[in-house]
Amino acid sequence: MTKSDDGKTVSYWEASEDLLEKDSLNQSIETDVCIIGAGISGLTTAYLLTKAGREVIVIDDGLIGGGTTSRTTAHLANAIDDRVYRIENWHGEEKAKLAVDAHAGAIDQIERIVQTEQIDCDFTRLDGYLIQATENSDDDLEKEFEAAQKVMDVERVERAPIKDFDTGECLKFPRQGQFHVLKYLSGLAKAIEQNGGRLFSNTRATDWKGEDAPEVKTADGQTIRAKSIVLATNYPIMSKMFAKLPAYRTFVIGAKIPKNSVEKCLIWDTADPYHYVRIQEEEIHDVLIVGGEDHRTGQENDGEARFAKLFQWTQERFPFADEILYKWSGQFLETHDGLAFIGRFSDSEPNVYLITGDSGMGMTHGTIGGMLVSDLILGGGNAWTEVFEPSRILTQSIAEAVPEIISSTAPYVDWITGGDVSSADEIKNGEGAIVSHGTTKIAAYRDENGKLYQRSAVCRHLGCIVRFNTLEKTWDCPCHGSRYGIDGQPINSPAFLPLEEIKDSSN
Numbered sequence: 001m002t003k004s005d006d007g008k009t010v011s012y013w014e015a016s017e018d019l020l021e022k023d024s025l026n027q028s029i030e031t032d033v034c035i036i037g038a039g040i041s042g043l044t045t046a047y048l049l050t051k052a053g054r055e056v057i058v059i060d061d062g063l064i065g066g067g068t069t070s071r072t073t074a075h076l077a078n079a080i081d082d083r084v085y086r087i088e089n090w091h092g093e094e095k096a097k098l099a100v101d102a103h104a105g106a107i108d109q110i111e112r113i114v115q116t117e118q119i120d121c122d123f124t125r126l127d128g129y130l131i132q133a134t135e136n137s138d139d140d141l142e143k144e145f146e147a148a149q150k151v152m153d154v155e156r157v158e159r160a161p162i163k164d165f166d167t168g169e170c171l172k173f174p175r176q177g178q179f180h181v182l183k184y185l186s187g188l189a190k191a192i193e194q195n196g197g198r199l200f201s202n203t204r205a206t207d208w209k210g211e212d213a214p215e216v217k218t219a220d221g222q223t224i225r226a227k228s229i230v231l232a233t234n235y236p237i238m239s240k241m242f243a244k245l246p247a248y249r250t251f252v253i254g255a256k257i258p259k260n261s262v263e264k265c266l267i268w269d270t271a272d273p274y275h276y277v278r279i280q281e282e283e284i285h286d287v288l289i290v291g292g293e294d295h296r297t298g299q300e301n302d303g304e305a306r307f308a309k310l311f312q313w314t315q316e317r318f319p320f321a322d323e324i325l326y327k328w329s330g331q332f333l334e335t336h337d338g339l340a341f342i343g344r345f346s347d348s349e350p351n352v353y354l355i356t357g358d359s360g361m362g363m364t365h366g367t368i369g370g371m372l373v374s375d376l377i378l379g380g381g382n383a384w385t386e387v388f389e390p391s392r393i394l395t396q397s398i399a400e401a402v403p404e405i406i407s408s409t410a411p412y413v414d415w416i417t418g419g420d421v422s423s424a425d426e427i428k429n430g431e432g433a434i435v436s437h438g439t440t441k442i443a444a445y446r447d448e449n450g451k452l453y454q455r456s457a458v459c460r461h462l463g464c465i466v467r468f469n470t471l472e473k474t475w476d477c478p479c480h481g482s483r484y485g486i487d488g489q490p491i492n493s494p495a496f497l498p499l500e501e502i503k504d505s506s507n
């Protein structure tokens with residue numbers, strides 16, 4: 001299955017494990033900790049706090065685990081995506097070591113939880129290999145080896161142990177991991193409830209305040225009073241962090257391969273954007289999961305072409321991969337210095353905590369988030385606090401920072417260009433387009449039955465014009481990554497309100 005009934009792609013995890021649905025919150029309540037967001041970040045925090053005896057409520061506006069966590073590929077690595085040598089440049093050797101240790105600690109934590117709670121989620125320890133991309137010939141591997149060997153276990157090997165694919169000399173990182181993320185979250189949710197925690201799905205937070213009387217308001221008019229609030233919503237809702245968190249779309253295929261035809265390991269290469277690979281065992285065959293082809297959210301609309309490129313890349317290296325069984329896309333948030341933002345929201349909101357900026361490593365960053373934030377709430381120290389401090393200052397050079405800034409502002413030009421079509425009549429079934437009426441821009445979508453949906457195309461964050469995402473049937477903002485359904489309802493922040501209704505919806 002590659003598409004759901006509403007036209008969105010379906011990940012391998014969603015196809016093989018049901019997302020949990022709980023009651024929605026229908027009364028105002030008090031608790032020790034209110035966690036907003038039931039992805040890996042929120043549920044790990046909830047698990048650790050309930051285990052320590054705290055009263056915890058988790059709310060999610062969708063199903064449990066149905067956010068970015070359901071779209072991942074679930075590599076567990078302490079070999080940092082942005083490279084250890086860049087982390088060392090940006091943060092210094094001591095903090096680079098702490099960051100690598102934190103990711104290793106997160107994998108250990110997941111392993112511990114899997115064992116303690118007996119979660120059947122295919123958790124496996126395996127080696128990871130950073131291989132040279134054929135597209136570039138820079139000295140990335142050399143620089144990475146130099147830096148990594150100072151802070152972690154790494155080996156230079158002649159090739160990765162894959163029978164038919166000669167990777168050439170590469171770096172081997174031992175004791176990485178992988179798992180089935182939704183099976184893991186199901187186990188976490190069960191353990192949280194056994195510890196007395198309460199989970200509510202389809203419960204949207206519409207407001208929160210911290211200071212000395214923290215509380216969360218929900219769309220249904222309920223109030224949750226709590227001693228602490230954790231924003232585990234991927235992008236921290238109602239924050240102004242958008243300039244520090246550029247949003248990207250990334251693409252994944254799951255190709256059918258003969259059983260045991262590829263040794264189990266993690267692979268990623270030095271391309272930009274890079275390819276990432278893992279194997280998921282099935283009963284009759286295995287699935288080779290290959291991701292990459294990232295782009296800034298809303299700035300391209302060629303998802304199917306990106307899947308085709310991924311498949312071509314895969315077949316050139318694994319010629320026996322002859323069929324795509326799964327294909328999906330997802331969103332991730334970068335930071336300016338390769339590490340997540342985890343900790344207190346601000347000095348003036350000391351009881352509000354956030355976990356964001358996954359940098360493509362949100363399985364481990366989300367778990368680090370749970371460990372660090374629960375330590376802060378429980379009043380203990382944590383050696384990683386300073387490394388992930390949300391208010392840390394920019395350590396990138398101007399030359400590194402400027403392209404992201406331009407990329408976030410250039411799309412405002414859409415205000416003065418014409419629409420994609422001059423009338424909604426030109427839009428075929430299953431397609432969406434921007435229609436210009438004078439200075440008004442309309443986001444128009446016609447469903448498979450010919451019904452037309454129209455909303456203002458002006459993003460409710462800072463007024464960019466949204467663009468249609470044909471693959472996922474959503475409206476995506478090219479400036480800071482907000483996304484909306486065809487009904488105009490927000491899917492990804494920073495925007496928080498729906499696209500405005502259009503008064504005249506003739507056609």
Ligand SMILES: Cc1cc2nc3c(=O)[nH]c(=O)nc-3n(C[C@H](O)[C@H](O)[C@H](O)COP(=O)(O)OP(=O)(O)OC[C@H]3O[C@@H](n4cnc5c(N)ncnc54)[C@H](O)[C@@H]3O)c2cc1C
Pocket residue numbers: 036037038039040041042059060061062063064065066067068069070071072073074075076077203204205206232233234237250251252291329330331332355358359360361362363364365366
């Ligand atoms: C294709 C892809 C591949 C990836 N591969 C890897 C990988 O191999 N390894 C790795 O470490 N990371 C990977 N990542 C990143 C990782 O998957 C994410 O960073 C991680 O899942 C984020 O988890 P989270 O809990 O922070 O956010 P989410 O899973 O998005 O959870 C946040 C939740 O908050 C809810 N929410 C939002 N707003 C509100 C509101 N107002 N009220 C109530 N609830 C709200 C959402 O519905 C959502 O369920 C990948 C990401 C993608 C897209």
Ligand code: FES
Pocket residue numbers: 242459460461462463464477478479480481482494495
């Ligand atoms: S997300 Fe900022 S303007 Fe749309």
